[in-house]
Each structure stands twice: as structure tokens, then as C-alpha cells.
Amino acid sequence: MKLTKIFLFTIPFIFISCGGAEVTEDLTEPLDSLTESISNSEEPDESSENIGYEVGDIATDFSLMNIDDQKVSLADYDEAKGFIVIFTCNHCPYAVAYEDRIVALDAKYKTQGYPVIAINPNNPDVMEEDSFENMKIRAAEKGFTFPYLLDDGQEIFPQYGATKTPHVYILKKGADGNKVEYIGAIDDNYGDESAVTVKYVEDAVDALLNGEEPTVTSTLAIGCSIKM
């Protein structure tokens, strides 16, 4: 009888002492607080962080060569209400996974005043697959209906603050220029379009078309770092 009691009392204790408690405790601790605590005690991080646009900034225009050998600027689009600017490229599997969805975005929103403007930010000398010639080939294969521009000299993507492909900037045309309304991912599932639950870009453009502010203005996704 006594033995049974001791067992009943001890068994839960064994369970807790052998790992269960340790792990749960760790999980509740937010990682970023750990990072913060260390960053105070050390040299400041690279000053290159947080450059580029934030939501609310006015985005620069550009004049970049399109795959039809004509230069394209945002100013060329008299009728547009805004733009879906997407930094993307040929070589990155994440970008490739989104190609059809980018074509679909242009099909849906160009007529409503928000055309897609795709920009390849990579240096073709570093990534041959992203050369201007290969951009033309890929655009033809996939039937791109939008400009696919080369950021020749790589002066535009750093101003926007793009760090990877694909990386979307939704701009709304206003009296003082093209205002950044959304920065981030196209949707919440790169790998499986049928499993997408939130279409970040569509939601943001729909809101703007309704005269509202997008509810989600920035998201993060994994992408290929821009090749310099």
C-alpha cells in the first residue's frame, strides 16, 4: 500500500525531471529577447541594416531596360493607379515557384490599374542564368505579360531595400509620387499554391482599390539573396 503511494507520487516527478519541464520552459522564452540581450553587450551590428524603404516612403522611379529592348519607367504609366513591383529572377527556385502566380497577378490587376513590374536585381556576371539574354528566354517560355527589367548597374534594388528574390513592393500613385504601401511576400505558401491561405499581395491591392489601407503592410518569406 505504502509502496503504491510512493510510486504514484514519484512517477509524475520522474517525468518532469527527465526533460519535459526543461523543454516547455525553453519554448516559452522568445528568441528575440535573447538576441537583444546580447546585442547590447557587443559592438553595434552592421550599419547596413534597415536601409531601403519602409511603408509610407516615396519610391524612386527608374529607367531600366526591358526584355523588348525598350527602357521602362513608372512615369510611362499615365493610367496606372499604382504598381506591383516585384524583384525576381530566373535562377532562384523560390522565384520560379512564383512565376505563374506573378503572371496571374498581372492578368488580374493590370486592367484595374495595378500592373506588375518585374525587376531582376542580380548581377549577371555573378549569375549567368540571370543574364539579359536568359531573361528574354525565360520570359518567352513563361509568357510574361509584364515588363521584366534588368537592374543594370544594381542601383535601384538597394534604394528599395530589396534583399532577395522574390521581394514585392506595392506602390500607390499619389500627388507626391509613388508611395510604398506593402513590402514582402506574394502569399503564405511558396511551395504549394493550392495550400495558400493568405494572398498578401492580392489583399493589399484589393484594399487599395477599395480606397482603404492594406491591413497587412509587410511580411517576410525565404528567398534567394541578391547576387552582387
Next chain:
Amino acid sequence: MRLLSVTLILSFVLLACDSEQGPSFNRNPKEVVSEFGIDVEAYDYENFKPFLNQKDDQIHVINFWATWCVPCVAELPYFEQLGAEYPEIEIVLVSLDFPKKIKENLIPFIQKNTLKSEVILLDEPDGNKWIPQIDPNWSGAIPATIIYKNDKSKFYEQSFNFAELEEAIALFDN
């Protein structure tokens, strides 16, 4: 009699704890993919988190990479070298390859390059959910690396060479 049973139970407790090996958490992969005698465990973010939070006085190097990521592949040899020269450091290479391509791309890559470090795959398609939890400044570009020991942790969105890795590790020696 009572003393004996308590002693018995206590020794059982000690034994049970001692017999645990490897990481101090119970691994709970959503899938294990095997090919050519190589196993790759795929985790969702919830079950991946314990890899980032081991309080075991060891330095842990967690590198986010993918087979198709050129700068990631270029720096892998330095992580392998680190593992060889510092066996006390735990290195985990977290692949962000497409989960459907584990057999086709990832395992053949591990085999071809005879990777010694542990490779796991993070299968969590909505980066927006977990990238900010790894580090508030991470844009989501790879390669990216976390180095931590107990409560001290540092995040790097950059490529490493071996000297830079050694420098980063040195911050954790105390």
C-alpha cells in the same frame, strides 16, 4: 523496506535520466525521409524551436541553407571544417529545400558532398510566421546563421569564410 523502495525508485530516476543521449529534447519530426542509407528529418517550426534553445553549455551553430542557394553551398565546407576542428561544437545545417525534393535533391547532395554535419529540413511554408521569431532583422534571405550558447545568441544574415566563423565562435568562449 520503505527506505529500500525509495532507493530503488531514485536509482531508477537517475538511470532514466542518464540513458538520454544527444540533444536535451525529444525530437519530433513531422517526417523522416530515407534514401541511400541517409535519413533526413523534416520539422515544422514548432518542433524545430528546441534546436535553437538548448541550455547545455555547448556552442550551437545553426545554418540555414538550400542546395540551390549558391552562396550557401559555397560556405558549407567552412561549416564542415568547423565541425571537424571543433568537435565540441554542435552544427546543424537546416535545409530550406522544397520538402518534395528531399529524395531527389537534398539526400543526393548530402551523399555527393559527404556532409558530416547533421542536416535537417525545415518544412514551414509561411516564412512570415517564423522568420521574425528567428531574428527581428532577418529579411528571409539565405544563407543565414545563428550561433548560440545557453542564453547568449547571435544572428548573421551573411556568408562566412572559415576565419570569420572562428571569430564568431570566439565570442562565445568564456
